[in-house]
Amino acid sequence: MLSPKSTEIVRATLPAVGGAIGEITPLFYDKLFAAHPELLRDLFNRGNQANGTQQQALAGSIAAFATALLEHPGTRPDAMLARIAHKHVSLGIAPEQYRVVHLHLFAAIAEVLGEAVTEEVAAAWDEVYWLMANALIALEARLYEQAGAAAGDVFRPYRVTGRIEETAEVTTFLVQPLDGRPLPDARPGQYVSVRTELADGARQIRQYSLSGHPDDALQFSVKRVTGDPDGEVSHHLHHHARVGTTLMVGAPCGDVTLDEGTSPVLLASAGIGCTPMTGMLSHLAATGSHRRVIAVHADRSEATHAFRSDLLQLTEKLPDAVAHIWYEQPEGDWPADRTGYADLSRIGIPAGTTAYLCGPLPFLRAARTQLLAAGVAAADIHYEVFGPDLWLGQDA
Known part of the structure; x- marks a missing residue:
C-alpha cells in the first residue's frame, strides 16, 4: 500500500x-x-x-x-x-x-x-x-x-528427438533433457523459453507454447515469423534445429492454464494461437474428461491451419465436445456461414462456461466482447497473447 x-x-x-x-x-x-x-x-x-x-x-x-x-x-x-x-x-x-x-x-x-x-x-x-x-x-x-531452479538459472540442455512439419509455416519440436533429470512439470496452456545462439553471437530468447503433453518429451510449436522485422529465432529454429540438435530450454511458465474443474470450457483461438489450445485439448482427451468442451478456431485457410487434424480427432475422442472452424479464404466447398472471422455470438455457450482465448489482439477483443454479451462472467475469460502484452492494464 x-x-x-x-x-x-x-x-x-x-x-x-x-x-x-x-x-x-x-x-x-x-x-x-x-x-x-x-x-x-x-x-x-x-x-x-x-x-x-x-x-x-x-x-x-x-x-x-x-x-x-x-x-x-x-x-x-x-x-x-x-x-x-x-x-x-x-x-x-x-x-x-x-x-x-x-x-x-x-x-x-x-x-x-x-x-x-x-x-x-x-x-x-x-x-x-x-x-x-x-x-x-x-x-x-x-x-x-x-x-527447482536458482533465481535466474532456468535453462537446461535438451536434445531434439522429433520434428513435425505441421504447415509450411509451423513446425513442432519434441525435446528431451540431456542432464539426466526428469522432465519438468507442466500445466496445459503453459509455454517454454528457448535460448538460441544466432550467427552474430547473440543468445536470443523466445517463448513457445506447449502444444501437447507426451510422456517422455516437451512438445512446443514454432511459427516462422515474417514481417518487419522477420523473426530471427523462429527462422533459425526452422532452418537449423534438426533431430539431434541441442537446445537450451527453460522451465514451463505461464499463468493462463486449464483449470481442473467440471464446468463447461471454451477454447477459442486464431492463427498460431491454436498451440496452447491444442495443448489444453490434448490434456482433456488424455484424461478422459467428461466436461462440455467447445473448441473454436479461425485461420486464413485450411492450408495454414496448424493442428487441424488434431482438433478434429481430439474433439471426436471427447464424449461431449464440438469444434467450430472459420476460414477467411476457404478452399473448396466450405460453408458460407463459416467463412470470414470467428463469431462466438452464433455458438450456444452454456451457463458457467470458463473461456480461454489466444490469438491476435483484434481477435481477443472481439471474442471477449461476444462472450460478455453471451453472459460469460468477465472473471471466467482468460487470454494468452504472444509477445509483449499490449492489452495488459487496458480496459479491454
Missing part, C-alpha cells in the same frame, strides 16, 4: 507521467542498453525493441500498477503481477536486475519531466516502483522454487 503522502503525489502527477510515458520508456531502453549492451544481445527480444512493442508493454504495466494502487488501496493487482512474474522467470530475470532497471528508468523520468520531478515526486514514484518490484521478486522466488 502506498503511504498517504505518496498517494496524493502520485495521484497529482499520474497524468503527467502517464502522458510522457511514451517518451520515457524509449529513453529508458536507450540508457539501459548503452550501459548494458549484453541485455539487448542476450535477454531482450531485438525484434520487439525494433518495432516498439516492448516499450508500449512496459509503459502499460507501470501506468496500470500505479492506477491500481490509487483506485484499490490495500489490494494488489495480482493477476497482472502474476503474468509479468511468469514471463520474467521464463527469461531468467534475477532480483538484482531490478536495481539496474530502477537506475535507468528514473534517470529517463528525470530527463523527460525535468524540474517537475522534485525530490518529493521522485520519492513517491520510487515507492511505486519498489512496491511493484518487490511484489514481483517475491512471486518470482516462489516460481523459481517450484521449478
